Amino acid sequence: MGCHGNKALLFKLLKGVQSVKFKNLQMTKSCKYCYCSHTKNALRFYCSSQKKSETINSTKLEAKDLVVTNKLHIPVLKNEVLDCFTSTNGKTFLDMTFGAGGHTTSLLENITDSHIYALDRDPTAHQIAVDLAKQRPNRITPLLGRFSELPKLLEINNVKPGDLDGILMDLGTSSMQFDESPRGFSLSKDGPLDMRMDTDRFPDQPTAADVVNNLDEADLALIFKKYGEEKRHKKLACSIVEARSAFGKILTTKELAGIIESVCPGAYGLDSLGRYSHPATKIFQAIRIFVNNELNELNSALEIAYQYLKPGGICVAISFHSLEDRIVKRHFHSIFMDEKPNLSFIQKQRLMDKSRVYSTEEIDKAVIRRWEKMYKNVIVPTQEEIHMNTRSRSAKLRAARRLP
Numbered sequence: 001m002g003c004h005g006n007k008a009l010l011f012k013l014l015k016g017v018q019s020v021k022f023k024n025l026q027m028t029k030s031c032k033y034c035y036c037s038h039t040k041n042a043l044r045f046y047c048s049s050q051k052k053s054e055t056i057n058s059t060k061l062e063a064k065d066l067v068v069t070n071k072l073h074i075p076v077l078k079n080e081v082l083d084c085f086t087s088t089n090g091k092t093f094l095d096m097t098f099g100a101g102g103h104t105t106s107l108l109e110n111i112t113d114s115h116i117y118a119l120d121r122d123p124t125a126h127q128i129a130v131d132l133a134k135q136r137p138n139r140i141t142p143l144l145g146r147f148s149e150l151p152k153l154l155e156i157n158n159v160k161p162g163d164l165d166g167i168l169m170d171l172g173t174s175s176m177q178f179d180e181s182p183r184g185f186s187l188s189k190d191g192p193l194d195m196r197m198d199t200d201r202f203p204d205q206p207t208a209a210d211v212v213n214n215l216d217e218a219d220l221a222l223i224f225k226k227y228g229e230e231k232r233h234k235k236l237a238c239s240i241v242e243a244r245s246a247f248g249k250i251l252t253t254k255e256l257a258g259i260i261e262s263v264c265p266g267a268y269g270l271d272s273l274g275r276y277s278h279p280a281t282k283i284f285q286a287i288r289i290f291v292n293n294e295l296n297e298l299n300s301a302l303e304i305a306y307q308y309l310k311p312g313g314i315c316v317a318i319s320f321h322s323l324e325d326r327i328v329k330r331h332f333h334s335i336f337m338d339e340k341p342n343l344s345f346i347q348k349q350r351l352m353d354k355s356r357v358y359s360t361e362e363i364d365k366a367v368i369r370r371w372e373k374m375y376k377n378v379i380v381p382t383q384e385e386i387h388m389n390t391r392s393r394s395a396k397l398r399a400a401r402r403l404p
């Protein structure tokens with residue numbers, strides 16, 4: 001059997017897996033430069049494009065030698081992120097959303113002597129960071145936790161407020177989470193209704209099934225409206241409550257998607273690429289945001305970014321829907337979450353009641369500008385990137401410099 005025959009066999013054995021990571025080589029099913037050959041006791045993997053090879057004693061090959069990345073997460077706006085960080089001339093960065101490490105790897109490869117603190121709340125992503133840290137000694141510090149746990153994690157690692165040159169948050173879910181049906185994020189693949197990015201790290205954290213089966217109709221409707229911006233929020237909440245009282249608990253992604261489809265048959269929308277989107281898309285988004293407390297987490301992340309960046313340090317945020325983008329935009333425009341949007345600093349000062357004594361915090365809110373935008377407009381992927389990676393289609397990058 002030829003080299004490509006061996007590779008085909010390997011991927012056949014790893015049913016459905018698209019990419020496998022060895023110590024220093026990423027073997028991808030579709031890469032025409034990746035080969036695999038074997039001698040009596042050894043398996044040799046090599047890629048002429050990565051110019052890397054790996055030889056493994058096949059008699060000792062164990063599952064732990066392979067980091068299976070079911071569908072490799074392709075980093076979005078990779079070069080644009082790199083441009084932001086190279087402009088800082090700094091070396092110490094925090095990747096708040098490590099995922100499969102695409103952005104971290106690009107920073108490590110392109111910024112000499114850089115050090116990355118790599119955070120993720122997902123234990124699978126964290127394990128990839130741990131493995132990468134072994135390959136690149138002293139360049140990565142893997143951190144397992146949520147954005148809101150960062151102050152504690154950074155303190156343990158002796159990172160103090162004002163120490164960092166750049167912070168990246170590439171929000172939302174990774175392909176590894178989305179494509180794994182047991183994680184329960186995807187409505188096109190059947191799996192348990194889970195959606196917890198942290199998996200079992202917090203036994204008290206509700207799963208998507210807990211939300212769907214235990215909340216009352218009014219609360220479900222509110223979640224669908226607030227986090228899914230779903231116009232049919234009341235109707236869909238009512239249908240879920242009726243379905244669970246008629247048929248018992250709703251436990252799988254297909255069951256939930258089916259209930260929603262039965263209430264609004266044929267109500268397929270079109271996404272930004274003109275492809276049909278399932279009527280349950282916004283409901284799945286809403287439940288995921290609720291289960292993972294994503295918007296509060298994002299708000300904390302932006303506060304933490306301000307505290308931990310040096311003056312002049314850069315924060316880059318990539319968002320994938322308008323709820324996230326709105327929060328990022330407000331922070332970068334120094335509009336606090338409890339304020340009316342779109343007020344200029346002058347307008348804010350005019351609105352202050354001259355006869356009242358304000359606290360220092362209130363005055364700071366009105367007069368202190370915290371960030372300076374790096375670009376006038378949001379950065380979006382090129383048509384070419386969208387064509388290569390359709391998941392990038394709704395990405396919006398905003399970058400801002402922390403003011404002193």
Ligand SMILES: C[S@@+](CC[C@H](N)C(=O)[O-])C[C@H]1O[C@@H](n2cnc3c(N)ncnc32)[C@H](O)[C@@H]1O
Pocket residue numbers: 073074075076096097098099100101102103104119120121122125145146147148170171172173174175197297298
């Ligand atoms: C879009 S992926 C990042 C992909 C990554 N940039 C790459 O190139 O592979 C988002 C990641 O952020 C993580 N994440 C989302 N919210 C988080 C939070 N509040 N705290 C920590 N990690 C979070 C998710 O678990 C996921 O792995």
